[in-house]
Amino acid sequence: MTGPARTTAPPGGRIGSPAGVVGVLVAAALLAVSHIYVTIPLVSAVADGYATAVTAAAWIGSGFGFAFAVGNLVFPTISDYVDPRHVMAAGLGAVAVAGVVAGLAPNLPVLVGARVVQGFVAPAVPPVALAYLPRVLPERFRGTALAVLSSCFLLSGILGQAWSLSIGSAFGWRWAFWGLVPLLLAVAALIPMLPAAPRPTAPGSLPAVFGTLARMVRRPRMLAAYTAAFTFLLAFVGMYVALQASGTELGADDPVTSLLLRLPGLPGIVVGLFGGVFIRRWGPHWTGAGAFLTAAAGLGIEAAGGPLWVTLAGSAVFVAGLAVAVPAAVTLVGLASGPARGAGMAGYAFLVGAGASLGPLLAGALAGGGFALTCGVLAAILLVPAFAFAVSRPARA
Known part of the structure; x- marks a missing residue:
């Protein structure tokens, strides 16, 4: 993770243009990071649904956040040993599976548990993508691409809440999780088509x-x-x-x-x-x-x-x-x-x-x-x- 990267050019993927690479990574980052915010408008509805206190229901957000912090230490290290495209694709797939469980949760502990899993695996995308992007793009595109990708951390806050406010109010809070599953799986399928990145020589x-x-x-x-x-x-x-x-x-x-x-x-x-x-x-x-x-x-x-x-x-x-x-x-x-x-x-x-x-x-x-x-x-x-x-x-x- 801390060693220098090889300078040989990576093999091309089916999505090889800078715009295509950035577009896929932006979609992946938005979907992963939006899960931090997607529950903000849902806490009251979850508390009512399980007949529990709002302070207890708030753990669907805080539990995710604590696990997200830990995952941010783990997955960048893993991506030094495993193809970062596979790490990101598997992470999105795991977020999708945990999202299905969250939508089906019969009680608050199961929902919090599913959110903790989502929080732990979601960092398989943002920090890995930030490290991967400079390795596969020409130098003249890197600054702009990193700025666009970094903006996803805040943009996902607006989009994640907008998603919950619209879907949750129309179909119920469970659909705020289920509705993201097809999007997560679709982007996960695109990530392996990106160019391969050179590996660090001393992970x-x-x-x-x-x-x-x-x-x-x-x-x-x-x-x-x-x-x-x-x-x-x-x-x-x-x-x-x-x-x-x-x-x-x-x-x-x-x-x-x-x-x-x-x-x-x-x-x-x-x-x-x-x-x-x-x-x-x-x-x-x-x-x-x-x-x-x-x-x-x-x-x-x-x-x-x-x-x-x-x-x-x-x-x-x-x-x-x-x-x-x-x-x-x-x-x-x-x-x-x-x-x-x-x-x-x-x-x-x-x-x-x-x-x-x-x-x-x-x-x-x-x-x-x-x-x-x-x-x-x-x-x-x-x-x-x-x-x-x-x-x-x-x-x-």
């Missing part, structure tokens, strides 16, 4: 990954990037969980209005595609610091209350800030990791998943104080990575 074991991470985490740049990784989805998921819980307070008490509340995030995600331009102009440290300050300001606008359009505007600013912060953090991981980029990305992905798992729990703990309090606390949390990015900047950078 690392999982213990080696932990040893490498222990050394790298002492570097200021890596600490800043890892602080960012933990807060990305903590804030993103936490805000949308609070938004869902406060729908009536905000005037969104039906699925259509709830869906409209999420749409302002889409323009913000598009801004993230220009993150590479900002990084080249101002460097990853100042870009990341400014992006997190922007995201915190967006949450501050949401916390201020007022007309609904103000909340929507704050949401757009918040998502735009996070969308630019993501490539800045990934760039710092690369700078701090050096030749151990794989290990660095594994730790990064682990912390992204850990933040996603704690987002619903934090939002639930703050729910009694209302939507404004949750946004205010999350805004304060985002000031930490903003400060870390600023102070980790080398004197000559």
Whole structure:
């Protein structure tokens, strides 16, 4: 995982064009990562269906998140030994099987168990795809392709919730799982048609990954990037969980209005595609610091209350800030990791998943104080990575 890659060109697959490769990987990443968010609008319906407390039902999201964090350490390592195309295809297939079980779950423990399985196997796609993509694309396409693929982490948050709000309200929450199964299997069938990637010459074991991470985490740049990784989805998921819980307070008490509340995030995600331009102009440290300050300001606008359009505007600013912060953090991981980029990305992905798992729990703990309090606390949390990015900047950078 941490060794250099061979430089020989990989054999071609039936899907060999850069656009085709990126398209398949984007579809795979969206389907895998959307499972983090697909249950956010479903928690109340699941609680009602099983006659249990909402706090207990929330584990369909948090259980997934904790398992997702662990899987992010395991599958990038496996992909050093096994063809990454097979890892990604098998991961999507396993998510599909667990989705069938989730839809059939007779009780909450079975549903949580199925979600934990989904969370563990879903990372067979995103971090593996991020490592695979640069190995098979010409250098001139890599920057843009990685920016597009990285945007899937936030875009899937909007699409995953939109899927649940539309399918769940029309056919019931179980169909939110079942309806994704054919899509997962279809994309899994396309992945083996992608080009084969050159293998690392010295793949690392999982213990080696932990040893490498222990050394790298002492570097200021890596600490800043890892602080960012933990807060990305903590804030993103936490805000949308609070938004869902406060729908009536905000005037969104039906699925259509709830869906409209999420749409302002889409323009913000598009801004993230220009993150590479900002990084080249101002460097990853100042870009990341400014992006997190922007995201915190967006949450501050949401916390201020007022007309609904103000909340929507704050949401757009918040998502735009996070969308630019993501490539800045990934760039710092690369700078701090050096030749151990794989290990660095594994730790990064682990912390992204850990933040996603704690987002619903934090939002639930703050729910009694209302939507404004949750946004205010999350805004304060985002000031930490903003400060870390600023102070980790080398004197000559």
